[in-house]
Amino acid sequence: MALCKLLTLLSIIAMASAGMVVHESRTSAPAGFVSQGVAPANDMLTLRVALTSNNVAGLEDKLMSLSTPGSPGFRQWLSMEEVKSFVQPSLETVSAFSAFASANGLKPTVISPNGDWVSITLPVLQANQLFATQFEVFTHPDMSNTITRTLSVSLPSELVGHVDVIHPTTQFIGPNTRLAPASSISFDKRAVAASCNSSLPSGIVTPTCLQELYGIPATPATEKTNSLLVTAYEDEFAQTADLSEFLKLLRPDIPSTTTFTSVDDAGTEANLDIQYTTGVATEVPIEFLSVGGDDFGTSLLDTTTFLDGVATPPSVMTTSYADNEADFGISMATKICNGYMALGSRVYL
Incomplete structure (x- = not known):
């Protein structure tokens, strides 16, 4: 030694x-x-x-232009090949x-x-x-x-x-990437609040409550080419049977057969994410991506590189996983952010 x-x-x-x-x-x-x-x-x-x-600064300028109302480049999304020319x-x-x-x-x-x-x-x-x-x-x-x-x-x-x-070199990513601890809650249909004006003894926030708080339409989405991707990490999967029970209880106006497309055993956090996304975004096409591995930084990179190769990626992506940015290191955090900037520049329709 x-x-x-x-x-x-x-x-x-x-x-x-x-x-x-x-x-x-x-x-x-x-x-x-x-x-x-x-x-x-x-x-x-x-x-x-x-x-x-070769030109991250140019890509950032493009993204700022296409996302700024009144800009000549507003909503002029880039193709996969155009993004590649910058990255x-x-x-x-x-x-x-x-x-x-x-x-x-x-x-x-x-x-x-x-x-x-x-x-x-x-x-x-x-x-x-x-x-x-x-x-x-x-x-x-x-x-x-x-x-x-x-x-x-x-x-x-x-x-x-x-x-x-x-x-991995100087990147130390912690073992728990959830934004908040998730726990199992038992409740029956009679306990469910109809709106945010009611309260549940267990402190459950319902999809109806979230829709009222943030002004999210409860009417079904009509643009079926828009899709929403839910990502899960730490080898977690979402379960369709649990989603069905969730909808029966908290969104009975939505068919309990509503499901998601898996682009890859259920986990608590993954179930939570897919249930509330489906429950709040009424009839928006939902896709689910489970990313394996126990290093969150690597998983975030795997997510971006996978989606970089998808010809028609989802319009929106959501996750409830996070970690301390300082543990990533500046270079890694910057590269991950640039990866999602590239995805945000892509054309989706």
Whole structure:
């Protein structure tokens, strides 16, 4: 173990002298994460590398224009290919990373429709050397598995300006991504409030109440080409039988056979999301996407890259999952936001 630490330290010193630039760092792991020591040198890592898009600023300008009433570009949504022209990396960026990968025996795989994400697999020792870092194994009291992360990651100078994110490295995403704890509630039809002017002893907020509070029409939607996507994470699924019972109880005016299209075992949070979405958005076509994995940052990336490749994506997306943005790190948070900006620029009709 001592020899491994020494070799890693010498490698970092050598790389630093060869022109390494600190890409992202943090002084310590977030609360709850405890280092169990350096990661074994021969353990294999699969890292996702975000290549710099060729014109994110231009895409942001387009989105601002198409979403601003009175702008010449208002509602001039972009096609899939037009979005790709902004998001894909430049030939110079692709060439720079390809040269780096080839020189170090890496075989990158493109994992996104827009070509801005690639995946590489390499041993811990090589990752430590290439990115002037030291990967460690971390535990968290609320997580059953360990994770391999680092507190600092650097780029060789020839990749500066060509790589936005290396993930997972300094990103520590907590184990619970729900906005609020969900709990099971037992109640019968006689207890259901007719409107927000009534109250339930269990504190249940009904679809009718939400419609009154926010002025959401209770009449059925007429534009069937508009659709609403509900996303769920942590391997949770929604259950059609539970949705049917929910509608019978809280929206008896809607057919209890109303269901959703699954683009992928039920979970409490996923059930909650699909039930209230269906109960509030009367007869709007609903789609449901369950994203696996226990790393929320990766799941958010998987969501955007999946939808990037859908020819006719849903008009609106909703979720009730969240996490502490600071735990993502600036580069990761920015890349995720840019991914959803790209989706928001797409034409849906």
